Amino acid sequence: MEAKNKLRMTKQRQVILEELRKVKTHPTADDMYQMLRRKMPKISLGTVYRNLEILSESGMIQKLDVGGTQKRFDADISIHSHVRCIDCGRVGDIDVKPHCNLEAEAQKMTDFEIFRHRLEFTGRCPLCQQMRKTTA
Ligand SMILES: [Zn+2]
Numbered sequence: 601m602e603a604k605n606k607l608r609m610t611k612q613r614q615v616i617l618e619e620l621r622k623v624k625t626h627p628t629a630d631d632m633y634q635m636l637r638r639k640m641p642k643i644s645l646g647t648v649y650r651n652l653e654i655l656s657e658s659g660m661i662q663k664l665d666v667g668g669t670q671k672r673f674d675a676d677i678s679i680h681s682h683v684r685c686i687d688c689g690r691v692g693d694i695d696v697k698p699h700c701n702l703e704a705e706a707q708k709m710t711d712f713e714i715f716r717h718r719l720e721f722t723g724r725c726p727l728c729q730q731m732r733k734t735t736a
């Protein structure tokens with residue numbers, strides 16, 4: 601196991617991080633694999649997956665466990681909320697920050713040590729709204 605505080609930046613890891621930073625689509629490991637194959641034809645899905653996990657464990661990217669679907673990854677590690685399309689699963693950013701300190705409020709009510717919370721919105725993306733209009 602690698603120590604969290606001394607993450608080795610391999611070439612592959614560097615490229616994965618760069619590619620993830622280019623997009624706002626919150627890609628899954630599969631999506632990333634498709635993107636990376638154009639640059640690194642020899643890369644395997646397992647390698648992509650493992651490196652995404654390592655990068656998220658080190659805090660350089662964030663992992664989204666939204667709605668029990670495939671894990672998605674985000675190079676934007678600032679605190680922001682996500683909205684998930686109930687039809688196609690697309691995930692977008694919403695720059696909503698809670699007005700009160702929810703962690704502190706929650707901490708008063710539990711023996712668990714609270715680190716953070718996740719706020720997830722669900723809705724329908726513009727493409728799927730359009731789709732419903734044209735097929736209705
Ligand atoms: Zn959609």
Ligand SMILES: [Zn+2]
Nearest residue numbers: 674676692693
């Ligand atoms: Zn995001």
